[in-house]
Amino acid sequence: MACEFRAADWQEYKMDFREPHRELEPLEDEVRVVDEALAALVAEGLLPHTAYDGAKLLAHREAVRTQFEIPWTAISPRMQRLLYAINAIRQPRNMIAAGVFCGNTFISNAGAGVGPGACYEAAALIGVEIKPEEAERAERNVRKIDPTGVARVLAADALDVVADFEGPIEVLYLDADGDRGRGKGIYLEILQAAYEKMPDGALVLAHNSVNGGDKLQPYLGWVRHPANMRASVNVIFDPEGLEVSAK
Numbered sequence: 001m002a003c004e005f006r007a008a009d010w011q012e013y014k015m016d017f018r019e020p021h022r023e024l025e026p027l028e029d030e031v032r033v034v035d036e037a038l039a040a041l042v043a044e045g046l047l048p049h050t051a052y053d054g055a056k057l058l059a060h061r062e063a064v065r066t067q068f069e070i071p072w073t074a075i076s077p078r079m080q081r082l083l084y085a086i087n088a089i090r091q092p093r094n095m096i097a098a099g100v101f102c103g104n105t106f107i108s109n110a111g112a113g114v115g116p117g118a119c120y121e122a123a124a125l126i127g128v129e130i131k132p133e134e135a136e137r138a139e140r141n142v143r144k145i146d147p148t149g150v151a152r153v154l155a156a157d158a159l160d161v162v163a164d165f166e167g168p169i170e171v172l173y174l175d176a177d178g179d180r181g182r183g184k185g186i187y188l189e190i191l192q193a194a195y196e197k198m199p200d201g202a203l204v205l206a207h208n209s210v211n212g213g214d215k216l217q218p219y220l221g222w223v224r225h226p227a228n229m230r231a232s233v234n235v236i237f238d239p240e241g242l243e244v245s246a247k
């Protein structure tokens with residue numbers, strides 16, 4: 001049976017994709033649910049601890065709210081906090097995010113390494129978006145809160161970027177919906193292209209673990225097989241979900 005963390009209210013916790021900054025619950029409830037999810041990741045050996053700086057997350061959130069152009073996003077406040085916290089705890093020198101659309105999903109990860117929420121020094125935080133006009137907007141958004149260029153968005157196929165990347169990939173975030181009918185099936189292709197570059201303890205974060213549909217099932221089966229990944233937990237606290245797996 002798949003290992004999971006499930007919040008009792010995951011089906012009722014619904015966001016309006018066009019109003020991503022609207023508060024859905026009291027802040028202390030959001031913090032508690034995410035802390036419980038982090039504790040489940042620690043219990044399965046995916047993270048060493050649950051501690052991150054909540055004030056920095058709020059500074060990051062405010063910068064995104066005021067400076068990012070976001071036509072829509074499915075990243076809920078719980079998911080934003082979890083992605084930030086996982087990166088703040090794991091502190092990847094190199095992180096690649098595949099399929100970043102307007103960049104909100106990318107910066108939820110990269111915001112632990114750059115901008116007002118930064119809590120460690122990263123080397124390369126790379127978002128990849130295959131549609132050039134979306135990649136341009138995402139890059140424009142990211143530049144507003146990271147003048148350094150450590151975080152950047154490339155207009156490219158994530159498969160190529162991962163295959164060509166030189167150096168270890170400590171966190172790989174998957175959100176691409178593929179093309180040519182591949183849909184979320186492309187997650188497994190991207191992970192397999194990255195696998196040899198991922199050191200022991202590297203994490204893969206797969207968005208839409210709950211609502212990703214049939215095409216995502218081979219991916220979920222693969223990361224949940226102990227021959228491939230050391231541990232894997234499906235975090236279910238909103239209708240999208242995040243599968244967190246460690247090599």
Ligand SMILES: C[S@@+](CC[C@H](N)C(=O)[O-])C[C@H]1O[C@@H](n2cnc3c(N)ncnc32)[C@H](O)[C@@H]1O
Nearest residue numbers: 073074075099101128129130157158176177178
């Ligand atoms: C559904 S969006 C992700 C949105 C994100 N979950 C959010 O809520 O902000 C998926 C993105 O993946 C992009 N994409 C699809 N295939 C890709 C690939 N091979 N490489 C990079 N990006 C890709 C699409 O153009 C699209 O913008």
